[in-house]
Amino acid sequence: MLDEIKKKLGAPADLVAETMDNGFTKMEFCFFPSMCDIKQVKDGILVPFSYRFDPDEFKRMLKADVCFIDAPDPEEWVGMLLKGCALIKYEDRVYSFAAIRKMQQQPEDTEVEASLQGPQSAMTEDLDMNTYLIRLRYNVPTLTIEKLEKGDVSKTRLNILYDRDKVDLNSLEELKKRLDTVHTKLLQAAGQLGMLLGNARFSMFPNTIQSERPDRVAQFLQRGKIAILVDGSRFAVAMPVRFFDFMHAMDDDYEPFWMGRVIILFRYIGMLLSMTLPALYIAVASYNPEFVRVQLAFSIDGSRAAVPYPSFVEVFIMLFMIEALIEASIRLPRFVGSTAATVGGLILGQAAQQAGLVSSIMIIVTSVVAISNFVIPNSSFSYSIRAMKYVFVVAAIFYGMVGVIVTMFLIIVYLCHLRSFGQPYLALFLPSDEQSQKKSGA
Template sequence: MKKKPMAKPEPPELMEELAKKLKPSTDVMQIPLQIEKKQALLFYLKTVVDGDKLQNMIIKPFFEMSSIEHFESYINSLPDKVDIPETNELLIKITQGFVLISIQDRLLLFDIKKLNSDAVQQTVMEGTVHGPQLALSESLETNLNIIRQHYHNPDLTVEIIQLSDKTNRSIAIVYDSHTVNKKVLNQITSKLQQLKEPLVQSSGDLENFLTDKKYNLFPRTLLTERPDRIVYNITGGKVAIFVDGSPNVVIAPVVFFDFMTAMEDNYHTYWVSFFGTVLGYFGLLTCLLLPSFYVVFTSYAPEILRTELALTVTASRVGVPYPSYIEVLFMLIFMELLTEASIRLPKAISAAATTVGGLILGTAATEAALASTVMIIVVAAVAISTFAIPINELSFSLRVLRILLLLFTSLFGLSGLIIGFLGILMHLGNIDSFGEPYFRFFQKNKNEEKKVSNG
């Protein structure tokens, strides 16, 4: 559908029309510039425009130029100049930090927005010892600059899409045109263009909206803050989706094993990386299966353990007034409460409060015979193992799955545990991410095995 050409009212009339639509905002500025025979008119929102840049780029040169023709030539040569859109789109541009200039009955539009969120942040969710320590910022332009600096390849393609939500937020689709899966790219682009959500605040919001099935237990996209992980995935033919105002990036498509890959593994020798990978998968199995195994060993099949160990576990439960599955559920719920409290509390007191709360809870539970000492060890091992998973999104899913496995084990014993675990594997084999099978290693391209410089 072709855009209708914008009606051409006189520049002052257009600015008056824009000002009426922006009322009753008090930050609307209409600044006339005049000296001798030179005249110009500025229209912008003071709260979103960089005043220093406006002064040095527009206002100061206006008074220094010898004629209005020289000033107009200078203005036309500036790299921040953009085309004038239709009136409704022009209004959106003004709210984003663009400045409208009227010179000799000509309208010019310039990008002079103020960016208070362009500072690059430290990595928070995915820290490394030897890898890069800086993450992304909340500015789309800054994030794209970071990726360009990490990926010096002419095949790197950036497409900007304007969302139709109430914020008119910008989204950037970044990929390598040589290695990307065109079918996946078209599917992602189509979903973004058809997005009808009223509000998209961050990459996390967008991640949920891109998924067709709203009740997924496993994440179908990967959310990351690390530029090196983004470059690694772009090299492998995947698509990175940046949201203006969000310091995280959505990567698609993904497979299950992407969530078990730590970027730290790329900066160590083979055996050190292999050991870290083994620890990660051991932590995954421990946090998922250990609570259910405790129920199996104490209530259904104690003969699986050695006699000495079985007697030790049984002796630790002397005085506990309810079955083992109630004991496990009770402790898991309180562990989840401590985890949530550590997230919600202010950083200054979260670590101390949750540590003291955990110690007091564990000691009081054992002394009151509400939980066995072995159960305290199991819960501690489960908590530590959960934090060993590289990507938090997967650990959130496992926190739900271990409760479901505990339910199956409580009802059917060892058979329920085996059936529940096989059900999880079957579910993983039956889902996909943008058409790509979820439970397999991502198909590698020829260029994927090339080492990517990180800076």
């Protein structure tokens, strides 16, 4: 066995492959110490084989212990080793011992979807840990888990989770169809899978939702959605999604009802502002100053007095600045990040306006756009909204206020047109509808 494995792997330096001899009998033994949990290997193989050796007990252990799996097929050996199993050959039979090293032993803290008073634990980058976290929160016998591997090189493990009583069968079928078409070499993140599944190239809005919160995934499952856990990613991908899912934060469910509704309302207002405000600025400054109150029109025009170019140039300058600033503060190491924010803040603040490059109202517009964009709880959706505002800006450049209105109309129709795994993306469902739908379906 050892020679064959060495031949296939090219005898890497980190592979331990030895024939062990305890004085009574011999055993071939190989594993990657870097990928295995040494303690488990020691307790499970080395101790019983060396100073506690008893041939009968050892045999019984190999047969009965669920950790030891028969591995007669030489083709499988390398794959098992690479996953972190230890292989032993004892009395001409090969067994694999799963002693995979786990990085995570306990749930992490939420980082992306923070919550004030909700559960603070988030998923980890370990598939089994994540599955545990979800089973813990959604503890019903109907929770179904299907296993899958994707990625030609990475062989990433996936778990598909759904409640088989509540799941929409059409969506499940469509998901499986799409999963069959997914071909990639390296599958490293949940978002990547979401993109591959969701026809992202043709859609301006995300078709799947990612979440790092087990409580959120449990809620999704309870609502009949399907979740996919990807090994090595702390995010679960859930589908089918609706527009409203992206605007929903878990805190809304944990706070008093009306407080939650008010916050949601603010969030929608924020989303609208972040999408349309730059375009409205262009429309009011260059096309329809009469649209707003006279005093406001004057102050907008007054603040633009020193600016030597049309309003849309100004908008593009400032939007570029703010996008660059946001991008920089995400990517930069934390030590440098604050510097970027300070410098950017200085420029976006007084200096640009005093230099006559942009109007002071435009600075307010920019900050409102940035801040209200942060209000959106889901980051992939907030990317979409960030991109959407340029559509509005372009429409406003050519058509002014009418352009903004028509674009709004088109985006609503487009959102209604989208389907996420067969389910409508933007549509209101009232409880009575769902009942009648079920009735007519039955």
